[in-house]
Amino acid sequence: MGSLRKAKLAINVIRNLGSKISTRSCRNPVLEANNYQLKQQCVSVNSPSRSNISRVSWYSPKKFNSFHTFGRQTHKGRPFLSRSYHSSRAHALNLIPPGLRRILLRVLVGGVVITIWGLERIPYSGRFHVILLSEDLTREIGENTFNGKMKTYEGKILPETHPESVRVKSIANDIIKALEKGLKNEKLGSGLGYNGFKAATYHLEGLDWEIFVVNEPTVRASVCYSGKIFVSTGLFDVLRTDAEIATAIAHEVGHVVARHGAEDISKKLWLIILKNMVKRWIFDIGDEITKPIFEAYDFLLLPFRRRNEMEADYIGLLLLASAGYDPQVAPQVYEKLGKVSGDSPLDDYLATHPSGKKRAKALSQAKVMAEALGIYNESRSNILLEMMRMSVI
Numbered sequence: 001m002g003s004l005r006k007a008k009l010a011i012n013v014i015r016n017l018g019s020k021i022s023t024r025s026c027r028n029p030v031l032e033a034n035n036y037q038l039k040q041q042c043v044s045v046n047s048p049s050r051s052n053i054s055r056v057s058w059y060s061p062k063k064f065n066s067f068h069t070f071g072r073q074t075h076k077g078r079p080f081l082s083r084s085y086h087s088s089r090a091h092a093l094n095l096i097p098p099g100l101r102r103i104l105l106r107v108l109v110g111g112v113v114i115t116i117w118g119l120e121r122i123p124y125s126g127r128f129h130v131i132l133l134s135e136d137l138t139r140e141i142g143e144n145t146f147n148g149k150m151k152t153y154e155g156k157i158l159p160e161t162h163p164e165s166v167r168v169k170s171i172a173n174d175i176i177k178a179l180e181k182g183l184k185n186e187k188l189g190s191g192l193g194y195n196g197f198k199a200a201t202y203h204l205e206g207l208d209w210e211i212f213v214v215n216e217p218t219v220r221a222s223v224c225y226s227g228k229i230f231v232s233t234g235l236f237d238v239l240r241t242d243a244e245i246a247t248a249i250a251h252e253v254g255h256v257v258a259r260h261g262a263e264d265i266s267k268k269l270w271l272i273i274l275k276n277m278v279k280r281w282i283f284d285i286g287d288e289i290t291k292p293i294f295e296a297y298d299f300l301l302l303p304f305r306r307r308n309e310m311e312a313d314y315i316g317l318l319l320l321a322s323a324g325y326d327p328q329v330a331p332q333v334y335e336k337l338g339k340v341s342g343d344s345p346l347d348d349y350l351a352t353h354p355s356g357k358k359r360a361k362a363l364s365q366a367k368v369m370a371e372a373l374g375i376y377n378e379s380r381s382n383i384l385l386e387m388m389r390m391s392v393i
């Protein structure tokens with residue numbers, strides 16, 4: 001099923017659910033008499049074409065009674081406990097206008113449907129995340145970012161034949177080959193084929209990886225989600241060996257593997273969906289209200305971005321090892337980069353990236369490094385075997 005059709009289906013489910021529930025449970029005439037006040041409140045919230053009874057009756061008193069009965073039966077000998085518990089819950093729910101209850105139910109059910117629909121597992125790390133964007137849209141956004149970067153770096157990109165371009169391209173090729181090899185090996189990394197929930201790798205199929213060297217003194221590497229990587233020549237002043245440069249490139253590839261860009265946009269989409277729901281069902285919320293909310297939300301997302309950086313470090317570490325580069329250089333690389341950017345303890349709380357020290361510490365953990373070294377040793381043996389085979393031929 002195409003992503004668009006899936007999205008339409010999910011939206012229809014959410015739209016229809018509220019009306020289905022209200023129509024099903026509106027047959028109790030007692031409710032109409034008992035909830036006159038509630039019905040009056042509903043008129044202002046819902047469209048006039050539907051029955052008032054249906055709007056209020058989905059949470060019927062009959063259901064409350066069944067709750068009481070259930071409570072008394074399960075708490076035999078403790079009637080006071082069961083009665084007071086259910087009564088207070090019923091009372092609390094009655095305080096919410098039925099129209100609002102219906103909206104909240106839609107939001108809740110909608111949230112669950114969308115979450116299940118967008119749930120994916122990340123290769124290597126095995127973490128679950130929710131992606132609301134189709135892969136086509138992610139790549140389109142990636143291509144737009146790429147076109148923007150190409151304009152920004154116009155006249156600064158080194159030609160393909162430049163020795164720095166040749167060197168960096170060769171390193172990037174090693175990392176991409178390691179990724180392709182890893183995706184075929186279901187056991188590589190804790191996320192692949194783990195516990196029966198297979199990691200999502202479809203977004204990496206047919207990705208057109210390319211790397212560009214930008215002639216500028218900044219110490220920088222970045223990636224577009226369509227597989228285009230940029231490294232600045234300033235990076236080579238800090239990271240001198242192939243293994244160090246490979247660490248930076250593998251980190252960028254790690255972001256694409258984990259779909260961090262799509263995840264970040266998806267988190268913002270939740271707020272946009274909520275805003276549209278409020279606009280449609282409660283009141284017309286203006287930009288003067290939403291703008292500070294979006295800014296505050298962006299600030300709240302910072303810890304998730306730092307977590308994603310650490311995850312790209314980890315995926316990058318495994319790719320580095322699988323490509324035959326010594327993973328033990330990676331912690332030193334992040335320490336070096338941290339010094340360049342001027343590490344401060346505040347980075348761990350206020351920046352988009354965690355401090356270099358924290359990143360180095362995470363990768364130096366015995367369990368993490370042992371996993372990377374295991375992959376590295378296997379990879380080195382395979383490379384040696386391949387070299388021996390080539391020399392014999």
Ligand SMILES: [Zn+2]
Nearest residue numbers: 251255309312
């Ligand atoms: Zn990063």
